[in-house]
Amino acid sequence: MRISKGLILLLVLIVLVGAGIWWWKSPSSDKTKQKAGDKLAPTVGVASLNIRDIDAERIKMESKVTIYNPLPVDINTKRLNYVIYIDSIKVIEDSYEKPISIRSSDSSTITLPMELLAKPMARVLKHFDDNKIDSADYAMTTSFEVDVPVAGEKKFTMDVSRKLPALRIPKIKVKHVDLNALSMKSKGMDVEVEVFNPNLFPLKLSDGAFVFSIEDALQMNGVLEKTISIPAKGTQNVSMHAKVIDGSILKSGWKILTDKKDTGFLYKFTGKVKSESEMLDNSNMVMNVRGTLAEIMNAVKEAK
Incomplete structure (x- = not known):
């Protein structure tokens, strides 16, 4: 019986493919598969990192991240894990849990919402102050899992950092605080505050608004009609007039005037930051001050 050359070639091809599949699934091929996957590993780049809101409890940030896919196949993943470090101090660990699809030899940009809580931020600020640091490494480690043909299921980890x-x-x-409002002859209160900018670059605060409340008895609101300019490592005193919007002065005025020691207040300032720092520019800031009227009165006496 004569076997055709075409059939012989087909049999040889089947044997080679079978041997290749067997070798690929064997433990001895793991290193080769790893090297093949590493050569075509996706990379990540940070297009922007901006702070959106700052208050005493948390800092809300937003980062635009671009992922490049050099693989010969599309990447599809449902979860992107990321960790943020500031000078090697871990400050954020979270996940982006939306589907991500990146075509072969293409890239995709996603926006990662981030929230930095007060406790890890306090460690960073202490680190800055203790070491007199003016610039820091802001690093991000991202990872996701994807099923890669030939290489199989693989976890990709990407690192990127920027000096800021x-x-x-x-x-x-x-x-x-001028307590003349409580004499019942006027409907407002004059407040003077000191804003300190500890950064190495100047800041401007615009669209300022504030609320000054004395316990649950009196609340006053006000706005700033001009932009506040604060020099680098400097302070700026700001005088404001607040108007009564809630509460009864008749009921609370005498108690406040005679019992300053135990009378607490809350001052809340909100404004938009203008800065040469790309990361901080156009962010919203909220600053709170709590204390007693007696503390303010004593501070004024010491200043005189």
């Missing part, structure tokens, strides 16, 4: 100014949070202090 060491960001410090501005502080505010109530310097003086």
